[in-house]
Amino acid sequence: MSGMATEGSSAANQRVVENLASRLRRRQVVGSRETALETVLVLRQVVSKARFSNIDQLVEVIRSVGRKLVEAQPKEHTVGNTVRKVLHHIREEYHTATQGTTAAASTSRSTLSIAKFVLQGQPRKQNAPPKASDETRGTLKENDPDDPDAFARTLKPVLMEAIQDVLDELETVYDNISKNAKDHIHSDEIILTIGKSSTVEAFLKSAAPYRKYTVIVADTAPSYSGHDMAQSLSSAGISTVLVPDSAIYALMSRVNKVILGAHAILANGGMFAITGSLLAATAARAHSTPVVVCSGQFKLTPQWNLYHEYGALDFADPSSVLGFEEGNLVDKVDVVNPYYDYVRPELVDAFITNDGDHPPSSVYRLIKEAYDDEDYEL
Amino acid sequence: MTESVTTIKAIASPLPSQPQGEASGSQPPKSQKNMTKAERREQQEKQRAAKAAAKSAGPSAKPAAAAGGSNVKSAPSAATVPAAGTPAKRSDRRGTVSGREAPNMFDEPGKARGLRIFSHFGLPKPPGQAKGDIHPAIIRLGLQFSEFKIAGANARCIATLTAFKTVIQDYVTPPNNTLSRHLMTHLSPQITHLVSARPMSVTMGNAIRQLKLEISGSDIDLPEQDAKDALCLKIDNYIRDRIIIADQVIQEIAGNKIKDGDVILTYARSSVVEKVLLRAHAEGKQFSVIVVDSRPMLEGKKLLSVLTSVGIQCTYLLLPAIGAVITEASIVFVGAHSLHSNGAVFSRAGTALVAMMAKQHSVPVVVCCETYKFSETVQLDSFIKNELAPAGDLFSSFPITRPKSTLTLSGQSNLEILNPLYDLTPPSSITAVVTEVGVIPPSSISSIPLALGRSTL
Numbered sequence: 030m031s032g033m034a035t036e037g038s039s040a041a042n043q044r045v046v047e048n049l050a051s052r053l054r055r056r057q058v059v060g061s062r063e064t065a066l067e068t069v070l071v072l073r074q075v076v077s078k079a080r081f082s083n084i085d086q087l088v089e090v091i092r093s094v095g096r097k098l099v100e101a102q103p104k105e106h107t108v109g110n111t112v113r114k115v116l117h118h119i120r121e122e123y124h125t126a127t128q129g130t131t132a133a134a135s136t137s138r139s140t141l142s143i144a145k146f147v148l149q150g151q152p153r154k155q156n157a158p159p160k161a162s163d164e165t166r167g168t169l170k171e172n173d174p175d176d177p178d179a180f181a182r183t184l185k186p187v188l189m190e191a192i193q194d195v196l197d198e199l200e201t202v203y204d205n206i207s208k209n210a211k212d213h214i215h216s217d218e219i220i221l222t223i224g225k226s227s228t229v230e231a232f233l234k235s236a237a238p239y240r241k242y243t244v245i246v247a248d249t250a251p252s253y254s255g256h257d258m259a260q261s262l263s264s265a266g267i268s269t270v271l272v273p274d275s276a277i278y279a280l281m282s283r284v285n286k287v288i289l290g291a292h293a294i295l296a297n298g299g300m301f302a303i304t305g306s307l308l309a310a311t312a313a314r315a316h317s318t319p320v321v322v323c324s325g326q327f328k329l330t331p332q333w334n335l336y337h338e339y340g341a342l343d344f345a346d347p348s349s350v351l352g353f354e355e356g357n358l359v360d361k362v363d364v365v366n367p368y369y370d371y372v373r374p375e376l377v378d379a380f381i382t383n384d385g386d387h388p389p390s391s392v393y394r395l396i397k398e399a400y401d402d403e404d405y406e407l
Numbered sequence: 408m409t410e411s412v413t414t415i416k417a418i419a420s421p422l423p424s425q426p427q428g429e430a431s432g433s434q435p436p437k438s439q440k441n442m443t444k445a446e447r448r449e450q451q452e453k454q455r456a457a458k459a460a461a462k463s464a465g466p467s468a469k470p471a472a473a474a475g476g477s478n479v480k481s482a483p484s485a486a487t488v489p490a491a492g493t494p495a496k497r498s499d500r501r502g503t504v505s506g507r508e509a510p511n512m513f514d515e516p517g518k519a520r521g522l523r524i525f526s527h528f529g530l531p532k533p534p535g536q537a538k539g540d541i542h543p544a545i546i547r548l549g550l551q552f553s554e555f556k557i558a559g560a561n562a563r564c565i566a567t568l569t570a571f572k573t574v575i576q577d578y579v580t581p582p583n584n585t586l587s588r589h590l591m592t593h594l595s596p597q598i599t600h601l602v603s604a605r606p607m608s609v610t611m612g613n614a615i616r617q618l619k620l621e622i623s624g625s626d627i628d629l630p631e632q633d634a635k636d637a638l639c640l641k642i643d644n645y646i647r648d649r650i651i652i653a654d655q656v657i658q659e660i661a662g663n664k665i666k667d668g669d670v671i672l673t674y675a676r677s678s679v680v681e682k683v684l685l686r687a688h689a690e691g692k693q694f695s696v697i698v699v700d701s702r703p704m705l706e707g708k709k710l711l712s713v714l715t716s717v718g719i720q721c722t723y724l725l726l727p728a729i730g731a732v733i734t735e736a737s738i739v740f741v742g743a744h745s746l747h748s749n750g751a752v753f754s755r756a757g758t759a760l761v762a763m764m765a766k767q768h769s770v771p772v773v774v775c776c777e778t779y780k781f782s783e784t785v786q787l788d789s790f791i792k793n794e795l796a797p798a799g800d801l802f803s804s805f806p807i808t809r810p811k812s813t814l815t816l817s818g819q820s821n822l823e824i825l826n827p828l829y830d831l832t833p834p835s836s837i838t839a840v841v842t843e844v845g846v847i848p849p850s851s852i853s854s855i856p857l858a859l860g861r862s863t864l
Contacts, residue, residue, distance in 0.1 A: 223727075250702060250726065250727060251806070253805075253806065253809055259822055260822070262821075263819055263821035264819075264821075266821060267821060268821045268823070269821055269822050269823070270822075270823045271823070271825070272824075272826065273703050273756070273826055274701055274757070274760075275702065275703075275726055275756035275760070275827075275830070276825065276826070278757075278763065278789075279756055279788075279789035279790075279827050279831070280789075280825075280827075282790075304727040304728050304730075305726075305727030308727055308760055308764070311764060311767060312763060315763055350724060350725055351723055352806070358708075358711060358712060361715040362715060362721050362722065362723050363720075363722040363723070364722070364723050365722060365723075365728055365731060366724065366725075367728050367731045371730075
């Protein structure tokens with residue numbers, strides 16, 4: 030299947046991929062942004078050392094790397110998302126390089142009709158086969174038997190730029206999300222948040238110099254990451270109130286806004302978020318309080334959680350709930366310690382991303398624009 | 408009540424616009440009384456802040472307080488200040504006497520409005536200033552309350568009544584006085600001492616009201632010892648009828664709701680629910696229990712050990728994880744601290760969340776509650792009457808691996824810790840209430856006395 034490509038990819042590539050895969054498996058890399066950054070770096074290395082004669086081989090190389098990484102840790106969705114994003118950028122660069130004018134801009138058609146509107150998401154599929162067969166395109170020599178590396182050589186600089194774009198986007202995520210923070214928070218507002226999301230932290234800190242408001246942080250057992258968040262916010266000059274999770278409903282009638290972080294945003298607009306988010310969002314819905322989620326676009330996942338299965342959650346170490354210091358209780362009791370909650374799209378009012386604010390009903394469109402259809406299944 | 412009304416009015420009044428976070432120096436004209444009170448308040452707080460800042464080692468406290476003070480002086484804070492003024496003053500006095508971290512909360516004049524809206528919660532303070540003759544049994548009880556050695560509405564009520572029996576037996580009517588008139592004035596300082604340890608529970612309030620009724624109705628012609636014995640007998644009967652036997656009836660009625668194969672979810676530790684589960688298990692029913700627990704008290708662990716010791720299959724989890732297991736529960740049993748006339752249940756903090764999630768997933772929520780827990784007030788939210796747990800790790804509920812620096816305020820400016828112990832579950836989240844007079848919908852609690860032909864519950 031990937032015959033010519035795999036003998037092209039060096040052993041060093043394999044090592045790098047294996048290294049990341051084993052770290053993912055052992056959960057030594059945790060957290061959406063960290064895994065995304067690591068994945069981009071690995072892909073950059075793979076692409077720079079890969080040898081390929083046409084675009085399909087390169088896509089296959091990247092796909093196989095993506096499959097390996099996703100298998101290592103299927104619950105870290107940002108790994109797959111980053112691979113899809115890189116593939117999307119690579120295809121775009123390839124189209125611009127081969128065709129110039131009528132390439133990736135094919136989505137904008139002059140005539141508007143319902144049929145075109147429905148087919149909007151498919152244009153690239155239609156364009157791809159003709160280009161591969163016709164090889165008298167520009168200066169790119171694909172599948173040249175005399176000089177197999179010519180194609181790769183000419184295309185690589187552009188590809189590296191594209192991957193750098195992805196990396197830049199990841200690195201400026203917090204700044205872009207926090208740009209309009211002061212427009213979302215008004216004076217004397219009381220905001221509820223849970224856990225320690227770096228995105229929410231950056232968001233709140235950037236609004237602090239412009240607005241005076243209070244943040245209530247719930248401690249989010251059993252990780253108690255809320256305590257770290259409260260200390261970080263209070264040392265930045267934001268007046269913070271630290272409460273246990275049991276107080277969320279009691280205090281909700283005084284809360285003006287709930288701001289949460291997400292682990293992954295699913296295709297229907299729902300999300301996986303730290304345990305406790307479902308409680309906060311449901312209590313907010315019961316009091317008609319708006320729920321706002323701050324997350325980067327790299328968390329958009331073209332997957333669904335239709336059946337809300339127990340198995341979709343990730344489970345963490347039970348000893349943080351009932352430790353061995355409890356003695357003989359430990360083997361008589363089942364302990365449940367899920368890491369994430371699934372929050373339905375109906376509970377979220379807006380997603381604030383580094384590329385604008387969107388309601389959950391528009392998430393499907395963002396996913397269509399960010400990734401290619403054929404990559405949904407890696 | 409009036410305090411919350413003033414704060415609501417304050418929110419409704421238009422805020423002066425704050426473009427850059429700098430507050431406008433001029434405040435909209437208010438009534439003379441409010442303005443002077445606010446001015447007085449600000450001055451007092453500034454003085455106290457200056458004193459505290461001079462005393463404490465942190466140099467950062469002063470610039471933080473000064474910066475905060477200049478920034479936040481909008482109309483709502485001025486209006487809420489007189490509202491919060493009186494309870495804040497009281498707690499300040501208490502705070503300085505106790506010398507704990509509590510004074511920090513009110514010393515900084517520049518704190519944002521958000522912190523002040525919680526300032527009327529009863530702050531815990533240590534007992535110890537025993538004013539007047541406090542019976543040693545009451546002193547011991549006060550200590551047990553303040554250290555949460557006795558916790559739970561039923562336990563506290565029984566302990567209080569038992570201590571009062573001792574006080575009554577040791578009481579000697581002074582000459583030229585009758586027992587029925589003087590005993591109450593003798594008991595009042597004892598009650599005040601208990602309330603200073605922890606705010607009075609509705610159960611204690613109802614029991615004491617009943618006791619007062621019995622005392623004032625006692626026969627003047629009875630010799631003293633007989634009168635005292637009669638009172639102690641009445642107290643015993645109250646405990647027996649309204650608590651012990653009521654619990655047994657509730658166990659039976661609630662037990663009928665439990666079928667083989669049920670998964671019962673319960674929150675924290677209710678003495679009534681514990682008895683229900685133990686009795687159902689003793690009757691041979693096969694069921695499993697999910698115990699949901701949360702800080703600050705983490706009482707569920709005690710329930711867990713009791714249930715596992717008799718062999719009931721249990722699952723344990725913390726409150727945020729409830730979304731994962733609620734679909735598996737077939738019924739939810741919770742206890743109550745008190746029941747209000749609008750059908751709302753005032754119970755351990757977190758019960759409202761459990762009931763809300765259960766209702767969302769169509770799991771019936773059953774509250775097990777004796778009729779003596781009924782309170783005639785209408786309670787609309789969890790703020791009007793609540794209690795804060797003391798800061799620090801009193802209940803050893805914090806994992807040993809984490810640093811405990813955030814459990815106490817220890818010199819962190821801008822950070823406040825609130826541990827409300829109770830919350831209010833609205834009647835919409837509750838399916839039924841099991842009392843000793845039967846299974847009733849939550850809004851019917853106020854019609855029970857009428858149904859039983861009594862004037863009060």
